[in-house]
Amino acid sequence: MTIRQIDLRGKVLSKAEYKKLIPRGNFSVADAMVKIQPTLDIVKNASENDLKKLCLEFDGISPKSIRVEKSELVTALAELDPKIRAALELAITQVKKVAQDQIPEGKTTQVIDGGIVDRKWVAVDRVGLYVPGGIASYPSSVIMNVVPAQAAGVKSIAVASPPQKENGGLPNKIILATCQLLGVTELYAIGGAQAVAMFAYGVKDVCESVDMVTGPGNIYVAAAKRALRGIIGIDSEAGPTEIAILADESALPADVAADLISQAEHDVMAAAVLVTNSQKLIDNLLPELEKRVTQTKHRERILKSLSGAQSAVILVDSIDQGVDVINAYAPEHLELLLADATQRSKQIRNAGAIFLERFSPVSLGDYAAGSNHVLPTGGCACHSSGLSVNTFMRNISVIHYSESAFNKIALDVITLANSEDLPAHGEAIKSRLE
Numbered sequence: 001m002t003i004r005q006i007d008l009r010g011k012v013l014s015k016a017e018y019k020k021l022i023p024r025g026n027f028s029v030a031d032a033m034v035k036i037q038p039t040l041d042i043v044k045n046a047s048e049n050d051l052k053k054l055c056l057e058f059d060g061i062s063p064k065s066i067r068v069e070k071s072e073l074v075t076a077l078a079e080l081d082p083k084i085r086a087a088l089e090l091a092i093t094q095v096k097k098v099a100q101d102q103i104p105e106g107k108t109t110q111v112i113d114g115g116i117v118d119r120k121w122v123a124v125d126r127v128g129l130y131v132p133g134g135i136a137s138y139p140s141s142v143i144m145n146v147v148p149a150q151a152a153g154v155k156s157i158a159v160a161s162p163p164q165k166e167n168g169g170l171p172n173k174i175i176l177a178t179c180q181l182l183g184v185t186e187l188y189a190i191g192g193a194q195a196v197a198m199f200a201y202g203v204k205d206v207c208e209s210v211d212m213v214t215g216p217g218n219i220y221v222a223a224a225k226r227a228l229r230g231i232i233g234i235d236s237e238a239g240p241t242e243i244a245i246l247a248d249e250s251a252l253p254a255d256v257a258a259d260l261i262s263q264a265e266h267d268v269m270a271a272a273v274l275v276t277n278s279q280k281l282i283d284n285l286l287p288e289l290e291k292r293v294t295q296t297k298h299r300e301r302i303l304k305s306l307s308g309a310q311s312a313v314i315l316v317d318s319i320d321q322g323v324d325v326i327n328a329y330a331p332e333h334l335e336l337l338l339a340d341a342t343q344r345s346k347q348i349r350n351a352g353a354i355f356l357e358r359f360s361p362v363s364l365g366d367y368a369a370g371s372n373h374v375l376p377t378g379g380c381a382c383h384s385s386g387l388s389v390n391t392f393m394r395n396i397s398v399i400h401y402s403e404s405a406f407n408k409i410a411l412d413v414i415t416l417a418n419s420e421d422l423p424a425h426g427e428a429i430k431s432r433l434e
Contacts, residue, residue: 003272003289004312005282008325018328019379025240025269025310029378032223036193040227043197048206054194055169059162063169063189066198066206068176070185076176087368088178091143094370099151102389114405118398124233126156126208127392128199130215133162133191136266137172138216144372144387145215146182152392157184158210160199162191192217196224200232214387216241216374219269235391236376236384240269240310243362244331244351246322246344247276251337253284255358257292259335262363264305265298271310273329275322282313323347330381333362350382406432 004023013021042050048066056062077085106120129145132138142159149157159179161171170176171189179187188207190198196217202209213225216238225234243263245256260272276282289306293299305311316322319338326334330350338344341356348354352375355362365371374387385391410429417425 003286003306004309006312006314008321009315009317013324015324015328018325022314022325022329023271023273023310023312024378025271025308029219029223029226029237029239032219033227036220036223036227039193040197040224043194043203044201046198046201046203048203051190051194051198051203051206054192055163055190058192058194059165061163061165061169063163066188066190066203068170068187068189072170073176073180073185073187076173077180080174080177084174085177085181088139088143088174088181091140091368092147092181094368095143095147095372096151098370098372099148099389102148103151104390104393104395112405112408114402115409116400118400120396120398121393122396123153123155124211124392124394125154126210126212127154127158128196128210128213128232129157129159130191130195130199130213130217130221131159131161131171131175132215132217132221133164133172133175134218137161137164137175139172139174139178140367140373141216142175142178142182142184144374146179146184148372148387148389149214149392150182152389154392156186156208156210158186158188158199158207159184160188160190160195162195163189193220193224196221196228196232200228212392214374214391218267235374235387236380237378238374239377240271241266242271242273242310242332242377243335244273244275244326244329244333245335245337246319246326247274247278247281247335247337248319248339249278249281250339251276251278251281252358253281253288254292255361256281256285256337257288259361259363260289260306260311261292261296261302262361263333264302264311265296266305268301268304268308269310270305271308271331272306273312273314273331275314275316275325277316277318277322279315282315285313319344326351327382330376330379332375332377332381333365335360335362352376352381352386 051066052062104121108118131141163169199210199213212233214235222237222239264272327350332352334351335355366373372387376384414426
């Protein structure tokens with residue numbers, strides 16, 4: 001097994017220069033947008049039969065019905081392994097605790113005597129939540145999407161997940177059960193770009209259009225979200241998963257290897273990156289990776305991920321330089337396996353989520369830490385945040401000025417309007433002074 005090694009010692013580079021050297025997957029959302037356009041065109045004026053044909057083409061099975069019957073959800077929950085149910089309920093409880101504390105509060109600002117601006121928060125009316133189901137199915141993503149939407153007060157919630165051959169054209173059984181646990185009854189057996197397009201455009205007698213689509217997915221889901229943004233709101237373009245680990249000589253090679261492998265397990269395009277100032281850690285890591293990869297279930301997928309262009313071990317002069325590399329890379333998941341992890345975390349500006357020290361691995365956040373695992377990828381963490389209650393809410397300003405407050409600033413508003421050559425704006429003020 002080979003994982004690329006990059007030596008940045010002795011180099012003092014700008015953020016832009018680091019970005020050119022740090023590994024990225026050789027995939028392009030722009031290229032994927034071209035590929036999915038015919039699918040988007042079909043869905044725009046589709047019938048349910050058209051959607052079923054797309055399912056057959058992309059997932060190898062045509063569901064009996066695109067919308068899943070509620071009885072299927074009830075049955076799936078009744079048949080769920082009690083241990084899995086208990087684990088799901090724990091995860092739901094943990095994520096709910098964090099979501100409840102994210103609910104924003106309105107605020108009133110008195111600008112001048114008699115002039116106030118209220119800021120109120122309003123939930124999105126209807127959302128479409130995407131749950132992946134290609135190489136693997138993710139009931140945890142149902143929790144991560146649904147819980148913050150419910151906490152925000154979204155009244156209409158729909159979930160889409162690809163149909164599975166092994167489940168007769170229904171989504172994964174645990175996904176069905178998780179929807180039932182959360183009280184979500186609107187579930188659709190459809191995946192990929194076609195699911196995003198169905199949510200955006202709506203399909204008569206199948207699914208009403210939504211205001212926003214959230215959730216992780218493959219490159220084609222990300223491309224559909226980009227293509228349809230404006231028709232719908234989106235959370236971010238969540239593509240193949242990424243883990244970056246910033247570690248010093250205090251890190252245990254077994255932990256580093258296990259954590260890199262854990263995210264490589266998702267997808268052959270998943271990115272696994274170690275940044276360290278310790279050559280000793282690298283020397284001990286490589287045989288540990290070899291050993292663990294051969295012992296794990298999805299070794300072929302993991303090997304392709306670790307040996308791909310998107311993965312690497314990066315050697316730096318110091319942890320200070322390592323911080324600069326991480327801030328340039330802006331990883332989805334960042335582990336700090338450092339002697340001073342808490343202090344160093346204050347220097348990290350660009351990351352989807354930060355996991356501190358040995359007992360806070362990314363896998364904890366994937367399921368039950370309470371944080372959300374729907375996070376920005378592909379460097380988008382430098383401008384976007386992970387999914388939260390705030391994703392599903394908008395703030396609206398409510399302005400109320402009394403006559404006396406209006407009179408105090410009227411002439412200044414007229415002056416500004418005239419300076420922009422918008423005299424009708426000024427006339428709207430003058431009419432109230434007359």
